[in-house]
Amino acid sequence: MESDTQLVQLCLRGDDSAWEELVRRHARRVYGLCYRFTSSRHEAEDLSQEVFLRVFKTLGSYSAVHGGFATWMTSLTRNLLIDHYRRTKRDRMTDSMDDAMPELEEKPAAGRRPDQIAQLGELSRQVQQALGKLSPDLREAVILRDLQGLDYQEIQAVLQVPEGTVKSRINRGRIELARVLEQMGIRPQ
Amino acid sequence: MTEDKLSDYLDGLLDAEDRAAFEAHRDGCVACATLAARVSGTVQKLHTLPAIEEPRQLVDAILDATLGPREAKASWRSWVRWLRPVWQPQFAYGALTVLVTLGVVSHALGVRWNTQTLAELSPAAIARNVNRHAHLAYARSSRFVSDLRIVYEIQSRLRPETEPQPEPVQPPAPGQTNGPAPREPHDMNRVNQKSHEFAETAVLLEALIQRRLP
Numbered sequence: 001m002e003s004d005t006q007l008v009q010l011c012l013r014g015d016d017s018a019w020e021e022l023v024r025r026h027a028r029r030v031y032g033l034c035y036r037f038t039s040s041r042h043e044a045e046d047l048s049q050e051v052f053l054r055v056f057k058t059l060g061s062y063s064a065v066h067g068g069f070a071t072w073m074t075s076l077t078r079n080l081l082i083d084h085y086r087r088t089k090r091d092r093m094t095d096s097m098d099d100a101m102p103e104l105e106e107k108p109a110a111g112r113r114p115d116q117i118a119q120l121g122e123l124s125r126q127v128q129q130a131l132g133k134l135s136p137d138l139r140e141a142v143i144l145r146d147l148q149g150l151d152y153q154e155i156q157a158v159l160q161v162p163e164g165t166v167k168s169r170i171n172r173g174r175i176e177l178a179r180v181l182e183q184m185g186i187r188p189q
Numbered sequence: 190m191t192e193d194k195l196s197d198y199l200d201g202l203l204d205a206e207d208r209a210a211f212e213a214h215r216d217g218c219v220a221c222a223t224l225a226a227r228v229s230g231t232v233q234k235l236h237t238l239p240a241i242e243e244p245r246q247l248v249d250a251i252l253d254a255t256l257g258p259r260e261a262k263a264s265w266r267s268w269v270r271w272l273r274p275v276w277q278p279q280f281a282y283g284a285l286t287v288l289v290t291l292g293v294v295s296h297a298l299g300v301r302w303n304t305q306t307l308a309e310l311s312p313a314a315i316a317r318n319v320n321r322h323a324h325l326a327y328a329r330s331s332r333f334v335s336d337l338r339i340v341y342e343i344q345s346r347l348r349p350e351t352e353p354q355p356e357p358v359q360p361p362a363p364g365q366t367n368g369p370a371p372r373e374p375h376d377m378n379r380v381n382q383k384s385h386e387f388a389e390t391a392v393l394l395e396a397l398i399q400r401r402l403p
Contacts, residue, residue, distance in 0.1 A: 016256050023251050031243035045244055049251055057253040126239050146235040152202075171196035175224070178231040187230070 006068035011059055023052060026070065029148065030077050036143045037081045039132050047084060051077045067157050074150065075158040078140060085136055123186075130180040138173035145170045191221040195228055297326075339397050346390050 002010070002018070004025070012019035030051050035044035055073060062072055131139050144150045144158060156166050181187075191214050197203050198211050215221050308314060 019256065020252055023248055025256075027248050028240055028243050031247060032241040035241050041244070041290070045247055045250075048243070048247060049254055051253040052400065053254055120237065120239060123234060124241075127235065127238065142235075146232055147238065152200075161237055167196065171193065174199075174228050174232060175192065178227045181231060182227065 005064050008059060008062055008069060017163055019035055021057070022069075026073055026083035027052075029070070030073065031094065033074065033143065033148060034081065036128065036131060037136075039128055043084070047077075047080060049079055054080070066085065067154070071150070071154045071157050074144070074148070074154070075160075078144075078158050081140070082136070123151070126181065126184060127177075127184055130177055130184060130186075133180050134173060134176055137169055138176055141169035142177055146174070191218065193226065195225060198225075199229055199232055223367050241249055336397065339393055343390055343393055343397075 007018045007022045007025075011022065031048045034051070035041065036046040038044055038047065051154065052071070054076060054129055058076075059065075066072060083090065118184065119153070131143065134142065140159070141155065144155045145152075150158065152163060152166055152170075155170075156163050159166060161169075191211060194203065194207065194211055198208065203211060215225050
């Protein structure tokens with residue numbers, strides 16, 4: 001299986017199947033990041049398309065020297081999300097979307113019983129609701145670290161902030177999320 | 190101090206000395222121990238959450254938007270894409286219900302699919318068949334109602350008479366005796382009436398038998 005960098009090189013030579021493979025490989029991660037940030041299925045879908053369109057247009061500017069393709073793509077996604085957040089800030093203030101319980105479509109984990117899947121689905125909805133109450137800085141830090149699984153260096157590359165700021169945001173984001181979840185009556189087992 | 194180092198501790202980023210100092214402080218401070226347990230539990234919960242599945246059409250939409258409509262280059266899957274909604278269990282259940290209903294209705298109309306020829310499927314032949322079966326069904330039902338009426342009539346005639354309710358006892362008129370009224374003419378009338386009814390019933394039964402015989 002080709003690496004992301006090899007697929008990018010093939011894409012730049014006009015190989016459509018390589019681009020299709022890149023899209024299939026990263027669509028879930030990009031969509032998940034957009035959904036966790038916006039709490040809206042439609043917005044996440046539109047933003048994911050926008051991300052891939054921008055990646056397609058700027059693929060030539062990607063260089064492995066600046067980090068992995070996934071990190072570069074996450075950084076681009078994050079920038080679009082921040083733009084989208086600023087663009088829709090006024091709408092959110094009037095709609096109070098944060099109070100709406102989001103609906104999630106999650107990949108059912110293999111080997112889990114139906115009751116466990118249902119419990120995880122409920123927990124995921126509650127976490128999503130709690131994430132909506134965090135400030136954008138803390139929210140994106142927690143999503144990238146604990147839901148997308150990026151390490152501190154990757155998050156630093158995505159957010160373009162010093163390492164100390166990354167650590168501080170992750171730490172404050174986790175504490176704040178735990179506090180919000182406790183207010184919602186969800187305690188760690 | 191514990192709060193600042195909490196994520197470093199949970200992510201295993203503290204060296205041995207800092208880790209030991211963190212744990213020593215946490216073990217002696219109820220507030221810090223509670224906070225550490227709460228945040229640690231939250232992080233563990235986050236790590237158990239499955240990935241969110243993207244919508245099915247997302248990849249196709251992205252590829253269409255970037256590479257252009259790919260219908261010409263699409264594989265055999267594009268030919269059966271329209272079947273996706275048909276594969277749903279709800280559609281299968283609805284289709285089965287419609288098929289069963291059609292079977293029941295066609296059976297009631299006398300349509301026999303195993304003996305159906307191509308000529309019988311022309312609109313004129315179908316209309317003629319439907320008309321014929323509708324008339325047959327009407328004739329059968331009117332005959333059934335007529336038979337039913339005769340049967341009920343026979344049943345009502347054979348049913349024993351209900352006992353007459355005793356009339357309220359009137360106080361005897363002045364000068365009237367308490368002796369029973371003469372009953373002989375009344376009984377005779379009743380016998381005559383019964384024999385007349387039996388004769389009518391026999392006629393009805395004979396008519397019914399003749400209707401049933403081919």
